[in-house]
Amino acid sequence: MASLSLMHWLLIGNMVLMSLVGAFMFSLRRQQQQDTGRLDEAVQDLQQAHQAMSKSTIGMGRRIKQLDGRMQQAERRVVLPGTDEATYHQASRLVGLGASATDLVDNCGMARGEAELLVSLKRQPSH
Incomplete structure (x- = not known):
């Protein structure tokens, strides 16, 4: 068997090295594709x-x-002024401040009967 020259050994070494680099690159590419798939899903x-x-x-x-x-x-x-609810709210407050039925008729435009009823209800002693 003839011995191989240095040139042959270098060529064989380069081929082995290139094969290893190729396999490594293939492995990296495959890993990259898997990572890309997982990232796309995420x-x-x-x-x-x-x-x-x-x-x-x-x-x-x-x-x-x-x-x-x-x-x-x-x-x-x-809140709308001029509504019945606002009028009764204002009248109730005035009665609380001591207004009479006449004051309610004059200031709130209430009917006399409504004013007297409101005054009597607000001024009843609590039990």
């Missing part, structure tokens, strides 16, 4: 969660807007 999961939260937030915003509108309507009903 991104999809995050996108779905984001969409769900966005829909939920929009729904909550609509609900808050509805409740705010209802609250404003309720406040307008209670």
Whole structure:
């Protein structure tokens, strides 16, 4: 058997080294593809969660807007001057300050019977 020259040994060594580098690169590429697949799945999961939260937030915003509108309507009903409720509220407060039935008729525009009834109800001694 003929002995191999240094040149042959270098060529064989280079081929072995290139084969090892190729196998390593193939392994890295495969690992990269697996990682990319996992990352794609994670991104999809995050996108779905984001969409769900966005829909939920929009729904909550609509609900808050509805409740705010209802609250404003309720406040307008209670606060509007000139309504019967506002008149009775003011008359009740005046009676608490000592106003008479005549004062209520003059200042609140109430009927005499209503004013007398309100005064008598507010001034009854509590048991």
